[in-house]
Amino acid sequence: MKLIRIAEALETRIAYGPAAWEQINIKSIFSSDLMSDILMSDLDNMLIVTSLSTEQSIRSTGMVNSEAVVITNNKAVTDGMVVLAEELEIALFCVKFPTYETCVRLGRIMKT
Amino acid sequence: MTNMGQKGSFQSLPQGCELIGDLKISEVMTRNVLAVPRNTTIREAQSIMKENSITGVPVVDSRVVVGIVSMNDIMNALESGRMDDPVTDWMTFEVQALAEEMPLSFAISAFSKYPFRRFPVVNKRNELAGIITFRNINLALIRELSRQLQEKNNLNEHSVDMSSLELVKEYLLSRYDFENGGKASSEIKKFLKGHGIPSRLIRRVAIASYELEINLVAHSDGGMLGFDINADRVVITSHDHGPGIADVDQALTEGFSTANEWIRSLGFGAGIGLPNIKRVSDEFIIQSTLGLGTMIRAVINIHTKDQHNN
Numbered sequence: 136m137k138l139i140r141i142a143e144a145l146e147t148r149i150a151y152g153p154a155a156w157e158q159i160n161i162k163s164i165f166s167s168d169l170m171s172d173i174l175m176s177d178l179d180n181m182l183i184v185t186s187l188s189t190e191q192s193i194r195s196t197g198m199v200n201s202e203a204v205v206i207t208n209n210k211a212v213t214d215g216m217v218v219l220a221e222e223l224e225i226a227l228f229c230v231k232f233p234t235y236e237t238c239v240r241l242g243r244i245m246k247t
Numbered sequence: 248m249t250n251m252g253q254k255g256s257f258q259s260l261p262q263g264c265e266l267i268g269d270l271k272i273s274e275v276m277t278r279n280v281l282a283v284p285r286n287t288t289i290r291e292a293q294s295i296m297k298e299n300s301i302t303g304v305p306v307v308d309s310r311v312v313v314g315i316v317s318m319n320d321i322m323n324a325l326e327s328g329r330m331d332d333p334v335t336d337w338m339t340f341e342v343q344a345l346a347e348e349m350p351l352s353f354a355i356s357a358f359s360k361y362p363f364r365r366f367p368v369v370n371k372r373n374e375l376a377g378i379i380t381f382r383n384i385n386l387a388l389i390r391e392l393s394r395q396l397q398e399k400n401n402l403n404e405h406s407v408d409m410s411s412l413e414l415v416k417e418y419l420l421s422r423y424d425f426e427n428g429g430k431a432s433s434e435i436k437k438f439l440k441g442h443g444i445p446s447r448l449i450r451r452v453a454i455a456s457y458e459l460e461i462n463l464v465a466h467s468d469g470g471m472l473g474f475d476i477n478a479d480r481v482v483i484t485s486h487d488h489g490p491g492i493a494d495v496d497q498a499l500t501e502g503f504s505t506a507n508e509w510i511r512s513l514g515f516g517a518g519i520g521l522p523n524i525k526r527v528s529d530e531f532i533i534q535s536t537l538g539l540g541t542m543i544r545a546v547i548n549i550h551t552k553d554q555h556n557n
Contacts, residue, residue: 139278154393155389155393157383157386158391168514170514170515171515171519171523174454174457175519189513191428194432194433198453198457199454
């Protein structure tokens with residue numbers, strides 16, 4: 136699924152989007168507030184969904200070769216997170232929905 | 248009248264189409280498309296276009312496209328002083344719509360064939376599903392080009408000059424310096440990527456290195472993270488100044504952790520760091536003395552086939 140579809144379904148605010156982010160291909164969704172869990176995952180082309188709004192969320196996303204992260208719960212992102220997302224070429228989105236609703240919405244569009 | 252795109256109309260494909268392969272229009276178009284009903288006035292349409300910075304808007308009747316209003320139509324109505332006319336008096340009726348299931352190459356051909364700057368996209372029920380512009384196509388081409396270059400690089404990975412793959416580097420890390428925790432791993436990841444190492448292998452190195460880095464800032468009194476890289480393997484070593492681990496076997500058990508609430512609030516300290524390093528490494532050695540410190544050595548082989556996919 137293309138990232139643009141996810142951005143639309145989640146009504147995201149784009150804190151940073153690398154060149155042509157709309158066409159990033161997402162094959163799986165991984166949601167956790169524990170970075171340790173994300174680092175244990177073995178999926179490819181993941182979209183990371185987390186309510187943990189820290190620079191380590193961006194770093195962990197990069198370590199597992201993921202190209203996009205969604206920060207839930209209407210949380211703000213810091214300038215440092217945006218700079219890091221730019222350095223690592225990671226799409227950084229914010230959504231107003233809680234993590235559960237974000238995942239439900241993602242589940243719905245994945246079925247169609 | 249909606250005139251649906253026909254396969255026969257777009258047979259001559261311009262250059263660039265081979266790049267976009269099997270992409271469909273639905274994967275590239277903008278889905279959140281603005282449309283107006285028949286009874287909208289030209290003035291209202293102009294206001295919608297101005298507010299949304301767009302130069303054209305489809306006119307729909309029960310989601311079926313019946314026309315399209317462009318800036319030109321609005322200027323013509325303005326010149327005649329008839330801004331309160333319904334859009335149906337001024338819009339273009341002959342709309343060339345594209346079907347969302349069509350290959351993207353059809354949309355590229357349509358832009359060459361017609362003077363339009365945007366095409367409405369319809370679903371199987373002939374309802375408006377999206378809109379496609381040059382911008383959508385450009386973005387798709389950029390991403391596809393980048394993906395194909397990446398694939399080419401991956402194919403050439405093992406033909407890269409491995410003799411230049413040599414690095415010995417050490418990083419000092421301080422207790423609770425979460426701001427810098429991860430910088431070393433990012434640098435090493437970049438270095439390996441620059442040498443064409445397969446991405447699955449880089450991921451294993453990055454995970455081992457990052458977990459060790461986080462361990463140093465979260466659990467130790469500070470220490471050193473070292474990398475010794477050559478064409479055969481990556482050796483990562485971590486030495487710290489204490490406090491040491493009381494029971495190493497327990498520390499290697501998934502779920503065991505001595506992390507405090509603050510470390511947990513940062514997303515770490517779940518007690519799976521050390522087992523995770525062991526999981527991704529080909530060799531893993533840990534030695535620890537309470538009161539003195541901990542030494543960990545993790546080796547990831549480059550030369551052998553990537554056997555740690557799971």
